[in-house]
Amino acid sequence: MIDAYEDPGTPDRRGGWRYLWWLVRCQAGRSAAGALLASVWMVLLAATPFLMARAVDEGLQKDDMGALALWTGLLIVVGAVNAWLSIMRHRTMTRVRMDANFRTVKVVVGHAVRLGAALPRQIGTGEIVTIGVGDVNQISSALTVVGPGVGAVVAYLTVSGLLLTVSVRLTVVVLLGMPLIALLVGPLMRRLQGTETEYRERQGILTARIGDLACGLRVLNGLGGKGLVADAFRHDSARLRRQGYRVGSVTSWMQALGLGLPTLYLAVVTWMAARMAAQGTLTVGELVSVYGYVAVLVRPVSYFVDWGYQLGRGAVAARRVVALLRLEPEPEDGTREAPSEPSVLHDPESGVRVLPGRLTALVSARPTDATTVVDRLGRYERSGVLWGGVPLSDIPLPQVRSRILVAEHEADLFANTLYEMVGGRAAPLRGAGNCATSHDEPAPADALSNALHTSAAEDIVQALPDGLDSPIDAQARNLSGGQRQRVRLARALHADPEVLLAVEPTSALDAHTEARVAERLSAARKGRTTVITTTSPLMLDRMDTVVYLVDGKVAATGTHRRLLADDPGYRALVARDTEEVVG
Numbered sequence: 001m002i003d004a005y006e007d008p009g010t011p012d013r014r015g016g017w018r019y020l021w022w023l024v025r026c027q028a029g030r031s032a033a034g035a036l037l038a039s040v041w042m043v044l045l046a047a048t049p050f051l052m053a054r055a056v057d058e059g060l061q062k063d064d065m066g067a068l069a070l071w072t073g074l075l076i077v078v079g080a081v082n083a084w085l086s087i088m089r090h091r092t093m094t095r096v097r098m099d100a101n102f103r104t105v106k107v108v109v110g111h112a113v114r115l116g117a118a119l120p121r122q123i124g125t126g127e128i129v130t131i132g133v134g135d136v137n138q139i140s141s142a143l144t145v146v147g148p149g150v151g152a153v154v155a156y157l158t159v160s161g162l163l164l165t166v167s168v169r170l171t172v173v174v175l176l177g178m179p180l181i182a183l184l185v186g187p188l189m190r191r192l193q194g195t196e197t198e199y200r201e202r203q204g205i206l207t208a209r210i211g212d213l214a215c216g217l218r219v220l221n222g223l224g225g226k227g228l229v230a231d232a233f234r235h236d237s238a239r240l241r242r243q244g245y246r247v248g249s250v251t252s253w254m255q256a257l258g259l260g261l262p263t264l265y266l267a268v269v270t271w272m273a274a275r276m277a278a279q280g281t282l283t284v285g286e287l288v289s290v291y292g293y294v295a296v297l298v299r300p301v302s303y304f305v306d307w308g309y310q311l312g313r314g315a316v317a318a319r320r321v322v323a324l325l326r327l328e329p330e331p332e333d334g335t336r337e338a339p340s341e342p343s344v345l346h347d348p349e350s351g352v353r354v355l356p357g358r359l360t361a362l363v364s365a366r367p368t369d370a371t372t373v374v375d376r377l378g379r380y381e382r383s384g385v386l387w388g389g390v391p392l393s394d395i396p397l398p399q400v401r402s403r404i405l406v407a408e409h410e411a412d413l414f415a416n417t418l419y420e421m422v423g424g425r426a427a428p429l430r431g432a433g434n435c436a437t438s439h440d441e442p443a444p445a446d447a448l449s450n451a452l453h454t455s456a457a458e459d460i461v462q463a464l465p466d467g468l469d470s471p472i473d474a475q476a477r478n479l480s481g482g483q484r485q486r487v488r489l490a491r492a493l494h495a496d497p498e499v500l501l502a503v504e505p506t507s508a509l510d511a512h513t514e515a516r517v518a519e520r521l522s523a524a525r526k527g528r529t530t531v532i533t534t535t536s537p538l539m540l541d542r543m544d545t546v547v548y549l550v551d552g553k554v555a556a557t558g559t560h561r562r563l564l565a566d567d568p569g570y571r572a573l574v575a576r577d578t579e580e581v582v583g
Helices: 016-026 028-060 065-122 125-146 148-164 168-223 226-278 284-325 367-377 397-403 418-423 445-454 458-463 481-495 511-524 560-566 568-582
Strands: 345-347 352-354 359-364 404-407 499-503 529-533 545-550 553-558
Touching: 016 028, 016 065, 016 125, 016 284, 028 065, 028 125, 028 148, 028 284, 065 125, 065 148, 065 284, 125 148, 125 284, 148 168, 148 284, 168 226, 168 284, 226 284, 345 367, 352 367, 359 367, 359 568, 367 404, 367 499, 367 529, 367 545, 397 404, 404 481, 418 445, 418 481, 445 458, 445 481, 445 511, 458 481, 481 499, 481 511, 545 560, 545 568, 553 560, 553 568, 560 568
Parallel strands: 359 529, 359 545, 404 499, 499 529
Antiparallel strands: 345 352, 545 553
């Protein structure tokens, strides 16, 4: 089975079925052993009625106790061997499933790490959760068919061969049963894959919404929007439930056929054999063996139906995993050096020019417009941004990440002590979210204190029982929304990047705290290139330059006071926020 530190290999991303086959090939020896054990196990199940027939015909009917003892002894030996084979088959197939499970987990997690900041922009959180919780298990369950599936085919052919020695007519009936099953189950398999795919997609959307609700419940309560969001969630949940009923409907038919068809099979063949025995065409022993053969066939035929069911669901799950694996990270093919000194960042698409060493604010009635500009300036979107006249996309990505930091207002916070969460590593990463996971470079006490002071987060340290050594939950759930935002800002400030691009760093703070942060931030980042997106007049009044965006384009540039006097649109936008602060 795959080791925790072993390379899982390169998955086949050409489709769901190819991915499943890749999982089989990765453990070809174990899969072959499982198929062999299952085949021998099922064939020996078919040997039981054969040995019983010999015991009846050659022992009981001929009153030969020696023959009866011989065949009975063989029957006991075969039963004991088969019990051991069953144990080994189950053990082997369990290892096959576990290997597929762990290998898929390693492949998915490894690719998610490689995608980095590109991951949340290409796929939703709910989709990732659904893959990790449900799809991985479905894929591993589908690999069960490697053993019992192959064994079912071998047992089916073996029983057909044994029946051929008894009656050609009965053999034809048995062989015609499989096309009939395929005819009945095939359409259901296609329908199951369609309904299962839609169900999984809706499940991912709903899972993402649950995560959003959990993170923003306090804000929703404050805004009075909890009822509206709850109604939307209830509606989506009802849709998912109805889709689940459709999946269950198809599944129930497949499972019913899996039980019903073999039983019908048994009844038809047994009835034919009984008539032939009554007519003298079959002996009593042959009648017993036919009944036993058909009873043994119930299991392989059930496996055929279950095989289709498991493979159908496994293919749907594998396609979702493959869709994730096809996502590509930001290319790192830049060949030109970054500017050796602080330089102008220019976004031709919006017209924004960020001068080095200055505090610049991006203001927009639509926050997404300002955020999009920041993403382009931070090279989280392909664009024509220039840095000192050099296209940002031509500069090696590690150089960009080491000097330009995008600090998102919802950047991830990993469980750790507050000390490690804020100052775990100096190297800036996406949103400063991953800066708190390493012990490589201990944070200097003065730098950490300065970052906490600038973000007005000293009271957080004082309120915690162990100060900086206090444990903080994942996403800092044991802190309030405003406290989380200040911790994120402190972490970004401690990274001390050459260029800091902060998205709404004070949106969750009260006016008094925000005023302190604005005053301290302007002093701490003086002479350092800093861009923030905000509409708060408390922050804007401290900025060297304010860029007013309309529909994602620069509409006006100047100081906060000048734009208040000269631009009615800017004045209306900022005055609205001023009234909210005063109110």
